[in-house]
Amino acid sequence: MIGRTLLALVVLQPLLALAQTAPSSIAPSALRLPPDTALPVGASGDAIRLGRRIMLDTKRMLPDNVGNGLSCSNCHLGGGTTTYAIPFIGLWGKFPAYQPRSDRQITLTDRINDCFERSMKGKALAGDSAALAAMLAYIQWSSRSDQLAEAVVGRGLGPIDSSLAPDSGRGAAVFLARCATCHGQQGEGRKGGDGYYAIPPLWGDDSFTTGAGLARTYTAAAFVRYNMPFGGAGVLTDQDAIDVAQFFTHQPRPEFAARRRDWPRGNAPVDARRE
Numbered sequence: 001m002i003g004r005t006l007l008a009l010v011v012l013q014p015l016l017a018l019a020q021t022a023p024s025s026i027a028p029s030a031l032r033l034p035p036d037t038a039l040p041v042g043a044s045g046d047a048i049r050l051g052r053r054i055m056l057d058t059k060r061m062l063p064d065n066v067g068n069g070l071s072c073s074n075c076h077l078g079g080g081t082t083t084y085a086i087p088f089i090g091l092w093g094k095f096p097a098y099q100p101r102s103d104r105q106i107t108l109t110d111r112i113n114d115c116f117e118r119s120m121k122g123k124a125l126a127g128d129s130a131a132l133a134a135m136l137a138y139i140q141w142s143s144r145s146d147q148l149a150e151a152v153v154g155r156g157l158g159p160i161d162s163s164l165a166p167d168s169g170r171g172a173a174v175f176l177a178r179c180a181t182c183h184g185q186q187g188e189g190r191k192g193g194d195g196y197y198a199i200p201p202l203w204g205d206d207s208f209t210t211g212a213g214l215a216r217t218y219t220a221a222a223f224v225r226y227n228m229p230f231g232g233a234g235v236l237t238d239q240d241a242i243d244v245a246q247f248f249t250h251q252p253r254p255e256f257a258a259r260r261r262d263w264p265r266g267n268a269p270v271d272a273r274r275e
Contacts, residue, residue: 031081031089031154033142044137047130051138054131055079058120060196062131067121068254069189069197069206075119075214077227080142083154084226090155092143103264108136118211121254157222161238162270166217171247174240178229179248187248203251210273211256217271220245 039045054061056079058071073079080088095108106114112135113124125132176185182199183189189201201207214220225241227233236244259273268274 031083031087033081033089039141047134047137048141050130051134051136051141052079054135055138057196062122062125065116065120065122065125065131067123068201068208069191070120070200070208071197072115074200075223080139082227084156084158085223086157087155088139088142090143092140100265100267101262108139112136118256118259119208119214121209121256157219158226160218160222160225160241162218164239164242166221166246167243168246168250171243171245174236174244175247178236178240179244182230187251202248203253205254207253209254209256211259211262215249215253215273216269217242217246217249218269219271220249 039048055072055076059066059069075086076088077085095111096105099106109127109132112132116122116124183202187202188204189197190199192198208214214223221241224245225236225238229235262268263272
């Protein structure tokens with residue numbers, strides 16, 4: 001675990017048919033970050049570096065808060081620096097924000113802890129923890145590389161045609177043809193020699209829970225469409241991505257019981273988990 005001593009030193013500045021022809025190639029790219037040479041000296045720079053390490057290697061860095069085998073960078077590719085892979089660029093200026101899922105205003109801290117509990121089957125970070133302060137410092141630092149608020153191109157996920165109906169059977173074929181080589185035929189992922197996942201599992205106990213955003217078909221499809229297969233984005237069509245997302249998101253995975261309180265206004269999206 002990371003101790004709390006750094007916190008007092010950190011001051012955050014406000015600041016298939018598989019033969020179907022795919023559309024024009026998509027080439028996600030890393031968004032521009034300030035160089036490390038521009039990092040502030042002293043404790044502030046140390047906190048930013050620590051935040052980046054946590055994002056890239058969350059399970060190893062925070063074993064008491066991660067209950068599965070995932071790291072932040074499994075969804076926020078490149079430590080939150082990749083176009084249409086839920087980047088952190090500009091995110092600092094987006095919070096506090098209204099969250100329809102919980103029907104309340106949330107802070108960036110709330111959002112981070114949502115991910116720990118929902119995506120990583122874990123425990124929320126203490127509000128006074130050095131780890132949380134470091135993650136916030138890193139996100140703030142990332143946000144400074146581009147405009148805040150609405151102007152950042154590539155934030156979030158790319159567009160997906162949600163009028164297309166998913167076909168889980170076809171999605172299984174897409175998975176075997178395009179995904180299983182890396183993620184395993186049972187979606188089990190692949191561990192490195194150090195015992196940590198080099199490629200994340202897509203279902204099972206070490207994957208994300210039923211309450212995670214990526215447990216929703218169209219959300220997962222948008223991620224897959226613009227980022228997978230890794231290094232070959234643009235191979236899959238919208239229909240391919242939707243079908244394979246329907247297939248793997250509905251495989252067995254950890255239950256997040258509190259999701260049944262989501263969308264209290266009854267305005268849940270069509271792919272919100274109900275089963």
